[in-house]
Structure formats: structure tokens, C-alpha cells
Amino acid sequence: MDFGFDETTTEHRERLLAFMDECVYPAEHAFHEQAATSGWGPPPLLEDLKAEARRRDLWNLFLPGEHGAGLTNLQYAPLAEVMGWSPGIAPPATNCAAPDTGNMEVLAQFGSDWQRKEYLEPLLNGEIRSAFAMTEPDVASSDATNIATSIRRDGNEYVINGRKWYITGAMNPNCAVFIVMGKTDPDAPSHRQQSMVLVPRDTPGLTVRRGMRVFGYDDADHGGHAEVVFEDVRVPVDNLIGEEGGGFAIAQARLGPGRIHHCMRLIGMAERAVELMCRRALSRNAFGKAVAQQGVVQDWIAESRVRIEQLRLLVLKTAWLMDTVGNRGAHTEIQAIKIATPAGVEWILDKAIQVHGAGGLSQDFPLAGLWAGARSLRFADGPDEVHKRSLAYRELKKYMG
Missing domain, CATH: 2.40.110.10 (Butyryl-CoA Dehydrogenase, subunit A, domain 2)
Incomplete structure (x- = not known):
């Protein structure tokens, strides 16, 4: 297993990082202000970001094959992590946001010619x-x-x-x-x-x-x-x-790549939380010294780094397996990342909130919203308990007579 970035991944990642630095992060405050007043419609700023993403050829990166950017799961995973640093903006700006991603995958793989013409094409173009x-x-x-x-x-x-x-x-x-x-x-x-x-x-x-x-x-x-x-x-x-009776199989095909996307974005969210936690800890004093010098805070920071590295390796291994042996061959790992990543990132976000004090609960920092997103992903694509039940059965089956 080699998880080093190949030339294609490196080139896409460098352009995406530049887009985040030059367009996404500077737009976050205005974007969320517009979102608060635009009802259920997308903030007007989103269309500008989408146009810029298309201009930079950062569009439909999630979708393999002829309809998308042609990236493998392993090539896309680091890009999804970068988007996770601003999960409410970067995915829709690059047309890589759920549930459209999964729906486009379904239509690309199972849709008829007219279904692709009527719905897949405008989805790929970001028109609907x-x-x-x-x-x-x-x-x-x-x-x-x-x-x-x-x-x-x-x-x-x-x-x-x-x-x-x-x-x-x-x-x-x-x-x-x-x-x-x-x-x-x-x-x-x-x-x-x-x-x-x-x-x-x-x-x-x-x-x-x-x-x-x-x-x-x-x-x-x-x-x-x-x-x-x-x-x-x-x-x-x-x-x-597809065919009558094929809904369950299609759902499973749809959810496999989606779990990779969710988990890598979660890791990006965790990285942002660690950055915010470190900056806050270094800028505040409590009980005569910087918060960063408090032993418990140092423990949280160290543990956060360990968890991120563990989770990233597990998700990259899963992406590699999906590319090499298919979703069925990666079934155990897909369930493992879905169990481990949301819970691990939820823990990191919780500690970052704690370091921020009351500010961590407020709208002045993204942490509360990120925590809510991570916690909800312990339900999305199947709750923890369902994945654990299935994973345990697969382990037990090895030893059944």
C-alpha cells in the first residue's frame, strides 16, 4: 500500500489549496451572513465561487469515469479532506456536495439514457x-x-x-x-x-x-x-x-463512496479544529500561565494529533482497497471508517470547544456547527450500532463451523 500523492493528486490538491486560501476562507464570513438571510435558497455568493471553481478546473472532482474528473477514490480522498476545512462552502462550490454526489453516482451507474440526459447532465453542470x-x-x-x-x-x-x-x-x-x-x-x-x-x-x-x-x-x-x-x-x-427490486443494491453502491467522502471531510474538520485549538490555547492565560501550558490541554492536543493520523491512514487504506478490490472487498474497512471517524472527530471538536470556553459555543467560531455536523454523521449512511453489528458478524463468521 502506497498512500503517497501521485502527480495527478498533487496537481489537483495544490490548485484546491490555492482556491481555499484565495476564495473560500476569505468568503466564509460573508457567506454565512448571506445564508442567515437568504431563507432556504443558496447564498448568492455561492454562484461566484462555483464559477471560479469551474474556471480553475475544480469541478465534479468526486466522480470517476467519463462523467467526472476521472479520479480514483485514493486520489480524491485528500481533496475531500481539504474541502472539510470549510465543509459548508467548499463542497457545493466545487459541485462535490451531498446528496448530489451520491445521486450523480447512481444516475451515472444505473440511470437510463433519458434519465442521464434529463437529470444527470444538469446536476453535473450545477444547474439544479x-x-x-x-x-x-x-x-x-x-x-x-x-x-x-x-x-x-x-x-x-x-x-x-x-x-x-x-x-x-x-x-x-x-x-x-x-x-x-x-x-x-x-x-x-x-x-x-x-x-x-x-x-x-x-x-x-x-x-x-x-x-x-x-x-x-x-x-x-x-x-x-x-x-x-x-x-x-x-x-x-x-x-x-435500474430494475424493480434493485433498490437495496443500488443504495449500497451509492453509500460506499459517500462514506469515504464524509470521513475524509471529517478529517479536514478535525485538522481545522486542532489549528483553532492551538491558536486559542497560545493566546489565552489562565491561573498564571498560557492555556497551552496546562497539562490537560497538551494531552488533548497530542491525543487529537494521534487520532487524526490513525483515522487518515484507515480511510486511505479503505480508499485504496475500493480502488483495487472493489466496494465488496473493502466492506469491513468501509464499516470501520464509518464507526471510527465521526466519533473520533466528534471527540476532537469537543476538546477544541472546551479550549475556547464560551466562545466555542458561539457563532463567532465554526466549532459548534462542525461538532453538530460530526455528531449527525454517526447517523447518516447508517448509525454506529448497525455497522458494529454487521462488522462483528463478519468477524464471528470466520470462526463459525
Whole structure:
């Protein structure tokens, strides 16, 4: 395993670092001010940043193959880490923000020609946004087989009924289409019951009921999270993605790369937290000496560095395995990074907040928002407990007779 940056990664990373220094960090204050007053729409400043990112050829970096930048998981991972230093701005500015990333991957891999023309192309161009509707409030949807939303065929149409929530991006007025996961055959084997269909936002019967908060944050700067109701929503059968019963497999294919993206951005968030923690500790005095000289603070800083290095190596190994043996071959490591990274970064952010005192809780520093994001990722793409259950079973299976 060689995790050194190759020429392609180095070249992209240098341009991305320059974009962050010259465009993203200087825009953060104005961006968040605009976000606070622009409702659920994107801050106007975002369009300027997107145009500049495209000019610098920093666009669709996440997507391999002909539709994107053609980078491997291992090449993209360090770029996702850089974006994590400003996770509310850099990903959407470079068209690398969830849930559009996963939706573009689904359409690129499983979409029909017309689906790619109608939705993938404008998503790739940053002209529209999208949402992925899977999680439901009435069932434990961490078990995908529990999903209750019905997708029933009626002639040449599918009829959709159900309720979803925490559907990221759905509050954004530019969200043009939903990928909806529901049951087409409740009597099929458990992992062949679900299918995915495309539902345009303006389809009759689709109601975006309300925005959902995350630890008090509305996350409006990247489209918010919504409760969405489907009442006798009708779409043509051509809106089916892939085949009937293929929804679970498609979801797994979608979530693998997404977990790499999330985890590497988390490491970037942790690096920023350590920088802020060190600067704050050196600038404040308590009990007759700099906070940085307090033993407990030094312990936090040292432990943070160790955790970052451990997590980065684990995520890079996972990216390398995905590139060399595929998502299935990297299954154990994908689950391991999803268990370890959000929890580890949450711990680092907690200590950075502690060093900042009351300021760490305030809007004057990004730490509280970063902490809320890290904590929520212990649910996104499956909660810790589901991954631990599956990972433990894989370990036990080695010793079963």
C-alpha cells in the first residue's frame, strides 16, 4: 500500500489549496451572513465561487469515469479532506456536495439514457440540485427492509405513498428531483423488496412539509433537511432506476463512496479544529500561565494529533482497497471508517470547544456547527450500532463451523 500523492493528486490538491486560501476562507464570513438571510435558497455568493471553481478546473472532482474528473477514490480522498476545512462552502462550490454526489453516482451507474440526459447532465453542470429520500419517521429505517413507503405499479405508472424525513437538500428551491426508495414488492425476499424511482419536485401529491433542524441548526446553507410526504404521487414507469427490486443494491453502491467522502471531510474538520485549538490555547492565560501550558490541554492536543493520523491512514487504506478490490472487498474497512471517524472527530471538536470556553459555543467560531455536523454523521449512511453489528458478524463468521 502506497498512500503517497501521485502527480495527478498533487496537481489537483495544490490548485484546491490555492482556491481555499484565495476564495473560500476569505468568503466564509460573508457567506454565512448571506445564508442567515437568504431563507432556504443558496447564498448568492455561492454562484461566484462555483464559477471560479469551474474556471480553475475544480469541478465534479468526486466522480470517476467519463462523467467526472476521472479520479480514483485514493486520489480524491485528500481533496475531500481539504474541502472539510470549510465543509459548508467548499463542497457545493466545487459541485462535490451531498446528496448530489451520491445521486450523480447512481444516475451515472444505473440511470437510463433519458434519465442521464434529463437529470444527470444538469446536476453535473450545477444547474439544479437533488435529494435522496430514504429515511422515514415511522419505522427504524436504519434497517432498510423496514422502509414502508409504497411504490405500486398501476399500468404505465408507479403510485407512491409514504412519509420521509431528514431528506437533505429538499428545502433548496433549486432541488428539481428526488430519488425515492420504497417497496415495490413486500412479498419478495427482504433485499429484493425495494426499488428507486425519480420523482420531479413539482409532481402532484409531493409535499415538502417542513424543514428539520439538527441540534438547532437549519443547515439552510446547503439546502436544509425536510419532511416530505408522498400522497398518490404518480410517475411514469420509465422513472424506475435500474430494475424493480434493485433498490437495496443500488443504495449500497451509492453509500460506499459517500462514506469515504464524509470521513475524509471529517478529517479536514478535525485538522481545522486542532489549528483553532492551538491558536486559542497560545493566546489565552489562565491561573498564571498560557492555556497551552496546562497539562490537560497538551494531552488533548497530542491525543487529537494521534487520532487524526490513525483515522487518515484507515480511510486511505479503505480508499485504496475500493480502488483495487472493489466496494465488496473493502466492506469491513468501509464499516470501520464509518464507526471510527465521526466519533473520533466528534471527540476532537469537543476538546477544541472546551479550549475556547464560551466562545466555542458561539457563532463567532465554526466549532459548534462542525461538532453538530460530526455528531449527525454517526447517523447518516447508517448509525454506529448497525455497522458494529454487521462488522462483528463478519468477524464471528470466520470462526463459525
